[in-house]
Each structure stands twice: as C-alpha cells, then as structure tokens.
Amino acid sequence: MSKLVDIKASQCYHCGSDIIKKDEVFFDEKQFCCNGCKTVYEIFSQNDLTCYYDFQASPGATPQDIKGKFDFLANESIVDTLLEFNEDKTHIVSLYIPHIHCSSCIWILENLQKLQSGIGASQVNFPEKKVRITYNPQKTSLQSIVEMLCSIGYEPYISLDNFDEGKKKVDRSLIYKIGVAFFCFGNIMLLSFPEYFEVNEFWIEQYRDFFRWLIFALSLPAFIYSASGYYVAAWKSIKQGMLNIEVPIALGIVVMFIRSTVDIIFNYGQGFFDSMCGLIFFMLLGKLFQQKTYDFLSFERDYKSYFPIAITKVLPNGTEVSVQVYDIKKGDRLLIRNQELIPVDGIMISENATIDYSFVTGEAVPISKKSGDKIFAGGKQLGKVIEIEVLFSVSNSYLTQLWSNDVFQKRVEQQHKSITDKISRYFTPALLGLSVVSFLYWVFIDVATAFNVFTAILIVACPCALALTAPFTLGNVLRIMGNRKLYLKNALVIEQLAKVDTIVFDKTGTITTNKKTSITYEGEALNDFELKLLFNTLRGSNHPLSRRLYEFISVHEKIAPIHFEETLGKGIEAEFTEGKVKLGSSQFLKHLSENTHKKTKVHVEINGVYKGSYVFNNQYRKGLETLFEKLAAHYNLVVLSGDNDGERKILEKMLPANTSLVFNQKPEQKLDFIKQLQDHGNNVMMIGDGLNDAGALAQSNVGISISENVNVFSPACDGILDASQFEKISFFLAYSKNAMLTIYMSFILSLVYNIVGLAYAVSGNLLPIVAAIIMPLSTITIVSFVTLMSNFFARRKYH
CATH class of the missing domain: 3.30.70.100 (Alpha-Beta Plaits)
Incomplete structure (x- = not known):
C-alpha cells in the first residue's frame, strides 16, 4: 500500500474519524470506527477498488442507515x-x-x-x-x-x-467565515487603538493584560473557524505528497498566531492578532471575488451556448418555416429530416421512424419508434422525414451537454493549464525556501522583523491571480466570440485556433451560398406527378443542394415515402406507393458520365428512367475574395470539394494563386486528406457544412460548421459559425492569437507583481496586513487587465 495512506492508529482507515476504543473494528490489519466503514472497505476490496485510498488518505464517509428512505x-x-x-x-x-x-x-x-x-x-x-x-x-x-x-x-x-x-443549493459557509473574520478584525483593531498610540493612562496600565487576553479570545473564532479551509486544504495537500498554495498561507497564519500568543504570555507586546485577522478577512474576500468571477464565467458560457441551430416548424396551415430552436414552444409541430438532431422531447406523429441516440448514450444501434411514442431530445433522425409534437421547450444547456459529450472530445494538450500547473508546482517549494532563508537572516538582526518578513513573503507571493489568468481570459473571449456569432464548444478551441496554419474549406454550402444559387433544368420535362415525387424526396434531405432544390420546386402535395435512404456525398433513393425516385451524382445513378461542361448537377431518375439534371450556377459568398487574400498572407489554403472540377477556372481567377483546389472527394477521402496534412505537421482548421464533412471536421484540429437556415447539428465540430459572419473568419483567427498573447502578458504581469512584492517583503518593508490587502487587489488587477485587453483586441480591425 502507498505511503500516502499511512495514518495515525487512532483514525479510521476509511473516513479518518477518531476511533472510540469501545467501537473499534479491526479488519484486514486496518482499524475502522464502525462496521459501516469496514463494510465499505470490504466492498471495495472484493471489487478490486482499493486504489480509492491511494488518491487521498481516509477519503470516505461513514454510511448512514437509510432503511426505507428511498x-x-x-x-x-x-x-x-x-x-x-x-x-x-x-x-x-x-x-x-x-x-x-x-x-x-x-x-x-x-x-x-x-x-x-x-x-x-x-x-x-x-x-x-x-x-x-x-x-x-x-x-x-x-x-x-x-x-x-x-x-x-x-x-x-x-x-x-x-x-x-x-x-443548486447555495453554499454560504464562505460568507459566514468572512463575517466572523470581519467581526474579529474590527473589534481587535478597536481594542488595540490605545497601544497603537502608546496611551499610558492609569486605566490602560491597569487593564492592559485584560485587553490583550480579550484580543486573544476574539482572535480564536477567526483563527479556528474562518481560516479552517486553509488548514484542511494544506493538510490534504501534504498527505498527497504535494505542496499547493494553501500550505504557505496556512503556515503564515499559524506562525502569526503562535508569535502573537508568545508576545502576550511573555509580555513582549500585544502581538499581531489584528494583522492575522485582517489577513484572514482579506484573503477570504479575495476568495469570494474569485468565486464570483468563476460564477460569472459560467453564466457567460451558458449565454454563449445559444448557438443558431434552426429547425423546421409546421404551421397549422401546413406551411413550413425555419425557426431558431429557442423559439420552439410546447404544442408546436416540428419537421425532422434525415440526419437532423431532435432538439426537444416530443411525441411521434408520423407512422414510424428510426432514431439514433448515440449522441446521448454512446450506443450506435438505432431504435425504432411508432406513432404516439415519446421521442427524447438528442436523438438523430435516420431516413425519411418525420413530424413530432413538442412536449417541452428546448434546453440549450442540454444541447451544449450533448455537444460536449466526451465521446466527441478531441485529445489536445491543455497548454495554458500545464503552464499554470508547472509554475505552481515549483512556486510553492521555492516560496517556502525563500521565506525560511529570509527568516534565518532577519532573526539575527531583529526577531520581530524576522517574523513579519516570514509571514509577508508567504502572503504576498500567493499565485491566485496567476491561476485565474487563463480561465478568465478564455472565458471572456468565448463570450465576445459568441456575441459575434461564432459559438465555440469550449475554451480549448481558442488555443487550437491560435495554432492553425492550414485552412481547408468545403465548397458547396460553405464558400457558396445556398440562398443565391441560380438553378436551371436540362433534360426531359417533368410532369406534375413526377415533380410531386421529387419534391417529397427532397423534403427529407438536409444536403445544401437538396435544400436549395426543395425551395426551387413549386410546392406540391405532401406524401410520405415507404422507403428513404440518403448516401452522404452521393445521393438519395426514395420509394413511394406511386413510384421510385433516385437522384444525385451521375456515378450514383450509374446512368451516364459527366458532360464536358462539368457544372454542379443533381441528376434525376424516376421509376428507373433517367429524366435529366438540375444545374446549379453557384453564387459565392460575399467577401470571399477579400477573405482569401487576408488569409493567404498567413495560412495555407485549400478548397476541398465533393463536386466535379467544373468551376476550377472560376475559382482560380477569384482566389489567391497559392490556394490548392481539390475536387471529386467523397466524405472518407476528405477525412484522409486532412489526416495527410496533419501527418506532415500541419495544424488544420476545416470549415464545412456539418453533414458530408462530419468526418473531416472531427479529424481536423479545429472543425467549424457553417450555419445557414436549417442547420445539421454536428457534435463532431468545435464551433458553429453563423453564415452571415463568413467574411470575418480572419478576424476570429487573429483574435484567438491575441487572446493567447493576453494570457502570456498577464502571466508576466502577475510574476512581476510577485517579484516586486517579494523584494519589499524580504527587505522587511512590507507588513503582513499590507500584503493581505495587496493580494486580492492583485487578483482584481489581473482580471481587469485581461478584460480590458480582450475587449481592446475585439475592437481592432485585422488586415
């Protein structure tokens, strides 16, 4: 067993409670305070879970009698x-x-x-x-x-x-501790005024000892109760063989208390109880400020999570409109297409459906549903279009939870955390060493100053501000990016954005806009019946070309397909009682090869007979050329498309000369292309439509999905960008680099503060109470600095 678990013989091996001899229980050469703790140990032993005690000595709680409670x-x-x-x-x-x-x-x-x-x-x-x-x-x-x-x-x-x-019970213990510390601090200061001003009146001489012991008594609640959290944290840290920042703080408080008690006992003076209580009060105040800061960050993260996922709502007259998910209300009817995420709990209206709940459970086996069944949020519709009736309005926090599921997390190095951890790991031992050396130096000059120096060093060098730098900066940047309609999965994505050197763009639905596409039809004219079949086939698909073509065809009677299957990147097959439709690329239809014009086309086959094709004359997004010019100066650029190379010449004229153009790529080939870039040492950002590009988005270092009108929610992506902000991609990339610069600048600022503070403390020119006041002020300074800098960089225009 590890040395970390060696504890005093009088303590319970499981929960750490003091053992009353008459209740002592022995088992497996270990002592327990009761049979309950022994039973828990037995359970862990039988299931090979005794590693539980290696992480921390006596971490358990005594099990209570809950018979019938649940x-x-x-x-x-x-x-x-x-x-x-x-x-x-x-x-x-x-x-x-x-x-x-x-x-x-x-x-x-x-x-x-x-x-x-x-x-x-x-x-x-x-x-x-x-x-x-x-x-x-x-x-x-x-x-x-x-x-x-x-x-x-x-x-x-x-x-x-x-x-x-x-x-969500609120823990008010910190507030109570601050209140007790403030009460003790204020009263001790009041009782200390006569000695501060060296008043030598008769009643002061007569009652001086009484006042000193009263001050001692008033200091006990602050020393024992208010500062208890520091002692517990320091003790746990030592037991685990680590030295966290609570160790020097707890040591400083104990040293001040012992020194002050010795002063009173031997009549050297009234001690430093006022400084000690003031120190505890100001440190707890700084802790409260830090806690509120994290609460603020959490709130902003929740606010950020309202990313623009749209869903199709069916109005009472049968009209279909796209609405934001947070506009959905109980009783609404929603249309869910193939591969679309179900954002709310609802009741199945359609006859049957197949739902993939792998986002929620990790299990990839689809579940069959029939009319009247309850459908849970987080499921993914597979196959033909279905309708559901909403039971509850959407919970964006739940969607964020799905998006952040561990199954879809990328294993990335958390550099900002490792920097903080590395500094803290060496900081505390170095701090303790410096305080001891300084104490030994001053003790031969002036004992009182030696104790002041020792305590001031331990307090002034607290790296709380250092630890707060990275999370607060990145949290603020997340909020600002969210306000500008780039919604990132978590703060680590910002760090990855700053490292990107290669950007890969999908073509259809990414650098082209679906809203302005010009469509023409070539081939045998389709009659109303055939258009009805085609319309209802397209109704179930989320592919950008399908969505545009669905809107282009005039509205027809809605009928449900018997069978619906969509092959990503290739096409759709649908079977109705009236006929069978197949549409997609020429290879998918196996009917003919591409013609010499090589335009973007969707070919149509009805009941086994080839009819013709819809030709898409793509309109490129506003600001595309300007964006690529800005990016070309700093990044390798690639356009990776599943379409043919019919628009190669147009893109070559529009885009910078160093832009690579790769066509005829299936979804799996896109993923392999990204992997090859990474194998050559590139940090790749993929920007796609979230459907055909899901594999490539997941493989890339940063995957950004473009959201326009109806969006396919993809947990594989690291961020969702509103299509209206496409031309600002260069801003987001530059801003992420400046966010990391802000972190490094604030690290330096925090270290400079510590060095200056230590210089004054070592020289004996910094009282412990002043150090305690400066410590929370440093945290406020760092937070203010990173807020101002991140807001400043957000207002800059990047070229």
Missing part, C-alpha cells in the same frame, strides 16, 4: 420525473451528491459499473457535485443504484418537490 424510487412515475433519458435498455439520471470532495470520490464514482451490474457508465461533474449515471433498467433500478451509493457513503440528495433547486 422506497419511493420503486414508483415508476416518480423515477420518470428524475430521469434525463428513458429508453428500453438505457436510462440516464443525474444525482446531486454532497459528499463529493476529492480525487478519490471522482475515481470511485466513475467506476460504479464495477460495483453494480447494469451500470454502463458514470461521469462526475466535480464543481456541481453531480454524477451522471447511464444504466440498463432491465438489469438494475434507480432505487438499487441509490441504495448502493448510500452503502459506500455517497448518499444522493433527492427532493421530489424541489429537485432542481435542491441540486
């Missing part, structure tokens, strides 16, 4: 209200667990499948103290899972009347 979970209607997702073999629930507090908790809660069969996966949200559990209801139940969690000391908080609010 019997209500046997009621299926109650369970349904708690579930996020409910299908035959897959249920998903998020449980709030107050005891989550350390790495051991995360580890055990993400390995629940080893403790109970039927649990497929579990994922911990540490800041919110929640665990999201996916399980098979045919093998286990929510009641069994909750009772199992209780048996290992992780009892969930479940309130049926106020479930949502219960999960």
